[in-house]
Amino acid sequence: MTTAAARTATRATAPADRGVGPLLRAWRQRRRVSQLELALRADSSARHISFIETGRSRPSEEMVLRLAEHLEVPVRERNSLLLAAGYAPHYPETPLDDxxxxxxxxxxxxxxxxxxxxxxxxxxxxxxxxxxxxxxxxxxxxxxxxxxxxxxxxxxxxxxxxxxxxxxxxxxxxxxxxxxxxxxxxxxxxxxxxxxxxxxxxxxxxxxxxHAPEPAxxxxxxxxxxxxxxxxxxxxxxxxxxxxxxxxxxxxxxxxxxxxxxxxxxxxxxxxxxxx
Missing domain, CATH: 3.30.450.180 (Beta-Lactamase)
Incomplete structure (x- = not known):
């Protein structure tokens, strides 16, 4: 793992013990997207999305990033999803004065x-x-x-x-x-x-x-x-x-x-x- 990735891993907030499935389901529900709609966007199947969310299937790193992209997950939280799925963070967190x-x-x-x-x-x-x-x-x-x-x-x-x-x-x-x-x-x-x-x-x-209220x-x-x-x-x-x-x-x-x-x-x- 690179230094930047290691630094990001230490700062990430992912509750890894929950697994990536419930986290992805929470983001999907927050965006009010059905499993079928998400599957169509991500070139997958509703069955596969369901298996990921219930923990019956472990998504690949590419799939995690693809689902996060289509769910408009913030970049920091994408790292959290990757950690919860057992992968290294993808996005570095570079200090602004670097x-x-x-x-x-x-x-x-x-x-x-x-x-x-x-x-x-x-x-x-x-x-x-x-x-x-x-x-x-x-x-x-x-x-x-x-x-x-x-x-x-x-x-x-x-x-x-x-x-x-x-x-x-x-x-x-x-x-x-x-x-x-x-x-x-x-x-x-x-x-x-x-x-x-x-x-x-x-x-x-x-x-x-x-002050007196502003006039119209x-x-x-x-x-x-x-x-x-x-x-x-x-x-x-x-x-x-x-x-x-x-x-x-x-x-x-x-x-x-x-x-x-x-x-x-x-x-x-x-x-x-x-x-x-």
């Missing part, structure tokens, strides 16, 4: 800088900030030093009562959106660190906004906006999240690039005024 990912890091930096003055940042699987542009730093201006010590955490910065939360005009709606997003991720990833973060930020007190906007929003007070004005953003297509590394698969795009003409005008 020289092998230098081109990736430089590419992400150029990407988020290209969005300026729109805020853009890169976060990992537990919302620790990997990179951020000057638009993000503008929004964080004035926050207490205790929240700005690395590693910065996007959820903590947003929902902490001493963070951005008091500046968010629609805090209850935005908080509900973020917590629901985390709940969906927890359902897909058996991550104790992510669950601990969720329990922490969900317990933060939610104070009534000191003449511009209808096409998605839930983040309405954020900044230097006496209200900025409205729509969040856009991008991930890497067909990743072959656990670390890369769990990175997300979030961009806050202006949601109304006033925000566009203000951001344009920041351009040199």
């Amino acid at each position: 020289p092998a990912l230098e081109a990736l890091r430089e590419g992400m930096e150029r990407l988020i800088q290209g969005y300026e003055p729109c805020p853009a940042l890169v976060v990992d699987a537990v919302y620790d900030v990997v990179a951020a542009n000057r638009g993000v730093l503008m929004l964080l201006d004035g926050l207490p030093e205790s929240l700005l010590r690395p590693p910065l955490n996007a959820m903590r910065l947003t929902l902490h009562p001493e963070g951005l939360a008091p500046r968010i005009r629609n805090l209850r709606e935005w908080r509900g959106h973020l917590l629901a997003q985390m709940e969906r991720q927890i359902a897909l990833q058996r991550s104790e660190q992510l669950r601990a973060l969720y329990e922490e930020v969900a317990a933060y007190p939610v104070h009534q906004s000191r 906007s003449p511009v209808p929003y096409f998605a839930l906006p983040l309405q954020l007070e900044h230097e006496g004005r209200t900025l409205s953003f729509i969040s856009s999240i991008a991930t890497f297509n067909t990743p072959m590394d656990v670390t890369v698969a769990e990175l997300a690039i979030e961009t806050l795009l202006p949601a109304d003409p006033a925000t566009v005008k203000y951001l344009q005024s920041l351009m040199p």
Whole structure:
């Protein structure tokens, strides 16, 4: 086993004593796919899928990966399935500061800088900030030093009562959106660190906004906006999240690039005024 694969094996979360069958069945049911439908997608038979799920048949390594692909199983959990089936992990988990990912890091930096003055940042699987542009730093201006010590955490910065939360005009709606997003991720990833973060930020007190409710906007929003007070004005953003297509590394698969795009003409005008 290679060093990278060995490192991944030590971090994988597969309950090997359960076997791969029940795990695959759980993923199939989560995706609401029948055995027949999965068999057709994977060029197999419903009988073979049934035998795998009940433990009567041990799938090959190729079959495990094929079923995981068609069930859209996250990359980290694909390693867990392989371990449960008795195989070595297929996907390495390379530290982001590894020289092998230098081109990736430089590419992400150029990407988020290209969005300026729109805020853009890169976060990992537990919302620790990997990179951020000057638009993000503008929004964080004035926050207490205790929240700005690395590693910065996007959820903590947003929902902490001493963070951005008091500046968010629609805090209850935005908080509900973020917590629901985390709940969906927890359902897909058996991550104790992510669950601990969720329990922490969900317990933060939610104070009534000191602002009067926003009047109905003449511009209808096409998605839930983040309405954020900044230097006496209200900025409205729509969040856009991008991930890497067909990743072959656990670390890369769990990175997300979030961009806050202006949601109304006033925000566009203000951001344009920041351009040199």
